Amino acid sequence: MAQAWAFALLALCYVCSSINGERSFLSTRDPAAADDSDSDSDSSIVSRKYRTAYHFQAPKNWINDPNGPMYYNGIYHSFYQYNPNGSIWGDIIWGHSVSTDLVNWIAVEPALEKGSPGDILGCWTGSATILPGNIPVIIYTGGDKDDRQVQNVVLPKNLSDPYLREWIKPANNPVLQPVGPGFNESQFRDPTTGWIGPDGLWRIAIGAEVNGYSAAVLYKSEDFLNWTRVDHPLYSSNTTNMWECPDFFAVLPGNKGGLDLSAPIPNGAKHVLKVSLDSRDKYFIGVYDLKRDAFEPDTIEDDRRLWLKIDYGNCYASKSFFDSKNGRRIIWGWANESDSDADDIAKGWAGIYAMARTIWLDNDGKQLLQWPVEEVETLRRNEINHQGLELNKGDLFEIEGIDTAQADVEIDFELTSIDDAEPFDPSWLVDPEKQCREAGASVHGGIGPFGLVVLASGDMKEHTDVHFRVYKSEQKYMILMCSDLGRSSVRPGLYTPAYGGFFEFDLEKEKKISLRTLIDRSAVESFGGGGRLCIIARVYPVALVDERVHLYAFNNGSTTVRVPQLKAWSMATAQVNVKKG
Ligand SMILES: *[C@@H]1O[C@H](CO)[C@@H](O)[C@H](O)[C@H]1NC(C)=O
Ligand SMILES: *[C@@H]1O[C@H](CO)[C@@H](O)[C@H](O)[C@H]1NC(C)=O
Ligand SMILES: *[C@@H]1O[C@H](CO)[C@@H](O)[C@H](O)[C@H]1NC(C)=O
Ligand SMILES: *[C@@H]1O[C@H](CO)[C@@H](O)[C@H](O)[C@H]1NC(C)=O
Numbered sequence: 001m002a003q004a005w006a007f008a009l010l011a012l013c014y015v016c017s018s019i020n021g022e023r024s025f026l027s028t029r030d031p032a033a034a035d036d037s038d039s040d041s042d043s044s045i046v047s048r049k050y051r052t053a054y055h056f057q058a059p060k061n062w063i064n065d066p067n068g069p070m071y072y073n074g075i076y077h078s079f080y081q082y083n084p085n086g087s088i089w090g091d092i093i094w095g096h097s098v099s100t101d102l103v104n105w106i107a108v109e110p111a112l113e114k115g116s117p118g119d120i121l122g123c124w125t126g127s128a129t130i131l132p133g134n135i136p137v138i139i140y141t142g143g144d145k146d147d148r149q150v151q152n153v154v155l156p157k158n159l160s161d162p163y164l165r166e167w168i169k170p171a172n173n174p175v176l177q178p179v180g181p182g183f184n185e186s187q188f189r190d191p192t193t194g195w196i197g198p199d200g201l202w203r204i205a206i207g208a209e210v211n212g213y214s215a216a217v218l219y220k221s222e223d224f225l226n227w228t229r230v231d232h233p234l235y236s237s238n239t240t241n242m243w244e245c246p247d248f249f250a251v252l253p254g255n256k257g258g259l260d261l262s263a264p265i266p267n268g269a270k271h272v273l274k275v276s277l278d279s280r281d282k283y284f285i286g287v288y289d290l291k292r293d294a295f296e297p298d299t300i301e302d303d304r305r306l307w308l309k310i311d312y313g314n315c316y317a318s319k320s321f322f323d324s325k326n327g328r329r330i331i332w333g334w335a336n337e338s339d340s341d342a343d344d345i346a347k348g349w350a351g352i353y354a355m356a357r358t359i360w361l362d363n364d365g366k367q368l369l370q371w372p373v374e375e376v377e378t379l380r381r382n383e384i385n386h387q388g389l390e391l392n393k394g395d396l397f398e399i400e401g402i403d404t405a406q407a408d409v410e411i412d413f414e415l416t417s418i419d420d421a422e423p424f425d426p427s428w429l430v431d432p433e434k435q436c437r438e439a440g441a442s443v444h445g446g447i448g449p450f451g452l453v454v455l456a457s458g459d460m461k462e463h464t465d466v467h468f469r470v471y472k473s474e475q476k477y478m479i480l481m482c483s484d485l486g487r488s489s490v491r492p493g494l495y496t497p498a499y500g501g502f503f504e505f506d507l508e509k510e511k512k513i514s515l516r517t518l519i520d521r522s523a524v525e526s527f528g529g530g531g532r533l534c535i536i537a538r539v540y541p542v543a544l545v546d547e548r549v550h551l552y553a554f555n556n557g558s559t560t561v562r563v564p565q566l567k568a569w570s571m572a573t574a575q576v577n578v579k580k581g
């Protein structure tokens with residue numbers, strides 16, 4: 001039955017009009033503006049040395065939200081909001097790249113361009129779903145002639161094409177319009193991947209503003225084309241007015257394996273609703289109440305500043321998908337530039353994605369953990385290894401022997417005592433960035449700051465600090481993790497916050513606090529406490545262009561910290577949407 005139904009859907013697709021206009025193939029030969037040769041001594045922002053070497057990026061120009069990630073017939077697909085005409089937002093089409101390992105990517109033809117009634121003003125963010133009969137479908141937001149946000153579907157033209165290069169818009173688009181009580185027509189976007197409910201019908205959620213408040217509006221359908229609004233949202237909140245890019249998935253506490261939301265959900269599973277707002281991706285953990293057909297968070301914080309974040313740095317509009325090849329859930333998000341629009345125009349490119357990360361739920365079901373997909377480790381070269389280091393207050397230990405501009409560092413810190421932990425003040429939770437700003441790497445504490453200094457100039461005028469401080473709360477320890485960009489570059493006009501967040505840690509049980517940092521030229525992506533807290537940051541040190549950058553481990557707290565294990569690698573350059581060779 002599924003097969004017959006899928007065939008009907010495809011047949012329907014063949015009669016509809018194909019995408020108009022010329023496809024501007026994302027040429028792998030056309031050199032990006034930033035490819036223009038710059039000499040080693042050119043310290044200007046256009047230097048190619050700021051291009052990341054193994055994070056996902058377009059061959060050139062602007063990218064923002066990741067769209068429709070999926071694994072299909074042996075291939076990973078990354079679609080992305082892409083401006084073929086420049087390096088600031090505008091003229092958005094869907095770029096498309098394919099990969100077999102989530103590390104090396106081949107750019108293929110754009111998948112979608114605006115032009116039909118349902119997307120005459122633009123084709124924006126959406127998600128992929130694999131329908132019965134193994135047919136992928138994408139549902140995405142378009143702008144219609146009245147500037148309303150509507151939802152459209154597209155299907156692959158040729159399922160035998162391994163890269164699914166061409167996508168067809170059925171004539172019944174748009175399939176969903178912002179009609180119904182309370183809707184704001186210009187705030188109705190970013191549909192999730194579909195899932196099948198207990199009644200066998202498809203569900204999707206869409207970010208919307210309803211009666212002035214934020215909602216993940218819920219729809220049902222039998223065939224993915226004819227949708228009916230459910231009389232209540234999947235979840236809503238009157239503490240904010242719009243959620244973008246909702247993502248909804250199931251996880252099992254303490255289990256790194258991912259779950260397919262359309263498959264039967266095992267007992268004990270929890271559900272996660274992620275939403276994007278305030279330039280951050282925030283999430284709730286709870287249960288999907290099948291009777292009410294609604295999401296119920298375990299705890300509700302009225303103050304949105306207390307909502308948990310996927311990443312405490314520069315990461316937005318993330319999207320996850322179930323990787324059926326390896327049975328894991330993978331997430332990636334967009335990290336924009338921290339330089340100016342004028343810099344981006346001069347560079348000819350803007351935007352990267354955070355590394356593809358495996359995402360799962362902690363044992364106690366209280367927070368998500370993330371870790372770079374293991375495929376990233378194939379880029380590791382010339383490992384260096386240190387054991388049994390001891391870092392006293394004021395110590396700076398230089399990590400040498402690898403390419404410090406393109407590296408992967410894993411370091412464990414062990415406290416020699418927990419007596420000097422300063423008391424934790426819960427009021428800090430609403431603004432950890434303030435804590436990081438005020439308690440920088442040079443402000444001595446009881447336990448910490450200790451961590452890494454990356455992308456440092458020889459004279460230390462430029463450096464990015466990634467560090468921890470340990471505080472004693474009533475029953476537990478709270479760790480503040482910061483990625484401080486305050487002195488990351490001497491170049492003026494950059495956005496240089498001190499990113500940060502807190503996580504709970506059972507120091508008596510877990511002794512070691514781990515830090516993994518991926519250094520990739522203008523990207524510093526850190527995973528603290530085994531992936532409990534992630535921070536991606538964008539930095540542009542002049543030293544990266546002009547000289548050799550340095551990497552250190554340091555401690556500036558009164559308590560001595562041991563480093564039982566420190567491993568670091570140079571990272572090879574991946575083939576990310578560039579020609580081979
Ligand atoms: C890119 O710019 C050209 C020239 O202005 C325009 O014709 C074309 O439609 C633009 N592309 C898109 C996808 O908007
Ligand atoms: C579909 O793709 C396959 C594999 O690339 C190709 O052999 C076949 O000719 C394509 N069919 C059409 C109708 O384009
Ligand atoms: C809809 O949202 C837009 C953008 O936030 C806002 O400017 C407008 O006032 C809203 N319209 C209504 C009717 O609430
Ligand atoms: C769409 O679905 C609704 C609800 O199931 C149904 O009443 C309606 O007839 C369907 N419309 C079409 C065109 O299939």
Ligand SMILES: *[C@@H]1O[C@H](CO)[C@@H](O)[C@H](O)[C@H]1NC(C)=O
Binds near residue numbers: 238
């Ligand atoms: C906001 O939501 C809360 C909890 O659902 C409810 O108690 C409260 O009355 C709502 N406030 C407004 C202004 O709608």
Ligand SMILES: *[C@@H]1O[C@H](CO)[C@@H](O)[C@H](O)[C@H]1NC(C)=O
Binds near residue numbers: 279280316338495
């Ligand atoms: C992008 O970068 C700027 C700083 O340059 C920041 O203020 C903004 O919030 C960032 N994020 C998004 C999602 O635009």
Ligand SMILES: *[C@@H]1O[C@H](CO)[C@@H](O)[C@H](O)[C@H]1NC(C)=O
Binds near residue numbers: 396441443444453
């Ligand atoms: C440690 O603190 C000292 C004194 O405040 C400061 O000069 C030094 O730069 C700090 N170390 C790091 C890595 O920030």
